[in-house]
Amino acid sequence: MANLRQVAKHGLNALLKAGADKAQCVATFVDKHEMNVELGEFSLLRTTFDTNIRLTAIKANRRGSTNINKSDEESIDKAAGEVLAIATASAPDEAFDIAETQPPAEFSSGSDSPDLDKMYSSMKQLIHQVRDRYPKLVLMQVIVDFTRSRSCFVNSNDVDFVTNKGVYNCSFLFSSKDEDKVSSFNYTGFSLRELEKHLLECGSLDILLRQSVEQIVTRPLEGKFVGDVIITPDCMGDILFFITRALSDGPMISGTSIYKGKLGLQIASPMFTLHSRPVSDEICDGYFVTSDGYAAENSTIIESGVLKTYLLSLYGSRKTGFDRAVNTGGAFVVDPGDTQLDDMIKSVEKGILLARFSGGYPSDNGDFSGVAKNSYLIENGEIKYPISESMVAGNFAEMLKNIKAISRERIDYGFSILPWVQVSGITVSGK
């Protein structure tokens, strides 16, 4: 049964036939072509085909779901019967529901098939460029894949969405070595619709490779101080993870989110505006349909520091009484500021350029601590030297309020677009 919509419809009908009051089925076919480089040499060419059929049923306000990766009728029929048994076992909850009727739609982005020769030549070119430009750099792992996914979301309210998406995903893990000295590894990645530019010109790759070579020789910080931290775009993920989690179903339903009741209130500096833009042209690795089966829309989560929306699912919305989010987060775009990065550095009396944060999960109240990896000491407006064995600690929620500047420059990762952010009041400690 190769037809995507037929598979999804069969899953939906099987659930209804098995006794579901409400049902939904998401059928996804994924083809991936992946090239791997290890230690600067091609090591593996990987081709994978996978299927995911997600079946969800609600019966008498009880919900169950299952995932299988088989698309034949017999497997789907068997799984549909199991979903009803799982649903029957669940605790009842009137908040369980499925998306309402929407006009059917088909969404597409990216190419249908990979250009394997281009993948190979792009990676080969990167290897040569790195050898020429950064001879001490070790490309520990480079992975470029082309992922083609086709997905159909149907439910018993006549929702019928088809998505076709093709995207190149690139990831890089590297360190630098000079005799017996080695730098901390660092990593980055980006997504591309087409392999048009040199990989070295995409995302933050060239910046980080240059820094990696500089970081072969580091100095530990001595003592402890409270100062400014310039957070690089590659390091913004931890803050965005904290915000996303605090606004999502779990903490909102349990009542432990520090942002519960803060809708319309100032939770960050007026300089900070955060969007989630899964269906924007500027994002090549977004999504078109939410996990609940709604056509995704772009949204502004924080506008000039004011919280504009939670990130609640349909279930989370019904449990808390707040509006359902128009997307499921991700595809983050932070508005640029009006400060040049160079000027930002010049303004720091004592602080660090935080290029990678290696720390434990932040507490629910936003407290965090961790190691400042691949980072630099800034003193009297100048980057002094790369540091090691240095830790940073603070509170994400407070940090968002204590933003001093946001850079004009931003990095486009394909899946997000992020600037450098300068914050104050961070504890930095060395040996």
Place this chain on the structure above:
Amino acid sequence: MYNLNLYDYTKLFSGYSELRAQENRVVSIVFVKGNNTVNSRSATSGISARVYKNGSWGFASNPEISEAAAKAVIQAATENAVFLDSKELKGKGPLPKSPVKSENDFSTKKPRLGQRELVEFIRQLDDHIARKYPDLASRTVSLSCLDMEKTLITSDGSYSHSLVPRTTVGIALSFIKDGEPVEFARPYGGLGHFEDLFTSPEDLFNEIEEQYHHLMKKSEGVFADAGLKTCVLAAELAGILAHEAIGHTTEADMVISGSVAQGKIGRQVASPLVTLVDFAHSYNGQVCPVPVYVDDEGTEAKDAVLIEDGILKGYMHNKESARYFSVEPTGNARAYQFSDEPLIRMRNTAILPGTDKLEDMIASIDDGYYLIQPSDGQADVTSEFMFGITLGYEIKNGKIGKAIKDTTISGVAFDMLQTVTMASPDMKWHNSGMCGKKQGIPVGMGGPAIKCKINIGGR
């Protein structure tokens, strides 16, 4: 699981090849403050082939487990290897051969419980917490079950079938203190099916009581004083230290990449009190949390002694790295899903116990910390590691003091391990760890309580 004789396809192999059929089965049940937010099961299965040609690898997978799929993945993987070899012309020789046959099934012999019984077990735990501890702001009670069943054949004659289940009950308790949430979460369970690990919700009541009391103390907790401190790492923590601090830097692919363990075989890298082993499947006659008898390249899994009495002794290998270093492969090549290729991964990494009493270790510290519960961690090729701490206490004048808030500890492993001065005789395994390295994979981590100097994050 699947009815396909993989031997029927060995005639299609050309050069060194692996053919693996695998199914991962997952059960997830979550109650958040009494709401049954997750109630699902999944099964992901398929077949994959990996083919080696002159130093280049081809891999292909298919979600169907059928004659046609087996033929297709062997053909596609072979074509992928030929494509890369034609471009790269590495001209590397054959891989080491060590054919072995193995059958290991850790599934329960008891009747399996259905979803209804499992949901009811978690609901009863949730209900108990809600009734007994009404001052809590919230609680999350979850059940996570993973069965990994694999069948592997290789062109050099290895055969392996294994079924390794893991069951984890997760309990997270939240308390609001001065308007801010304080949480403390702990996992319970380990190797085995639910039926072999849990008989009644009451079995966990004592642990929950202890967890609640720790949370109450943590809600009054103070920030750690940042800097280099003398600490006792509880046995629950030593395993993650073994994994993050040393384990990753001694994975042979990391060594070849230039980790600090490169060229240090035979050198003193830790205190003589430290012996560190990545166990294949058993320690002291007991099965470890993640038993591996044959790895996913068909190599018999052997214990990898990494550090013995403080001296670096060896690395963890797959076939390719073993050839590079001219040693025997250790059986550390592991893949998570059917669609994943095997990578060098740890199995059950542990620091071996010593002879010092925990009470004496604490009593010997004037100003330091007793650190008990880890969260996530990360390693580096420099051996600078970190991991999160979600439960710890001050030590003042040899006595346990106030609890501390969540923090992170870090150090440079080869420096930090030189500071180990005491190790306790008990040995505890951390049974629910997942390690991320391109793919996630279950790992076991173990050790005794140790006294050492380590950087602690704080204010």
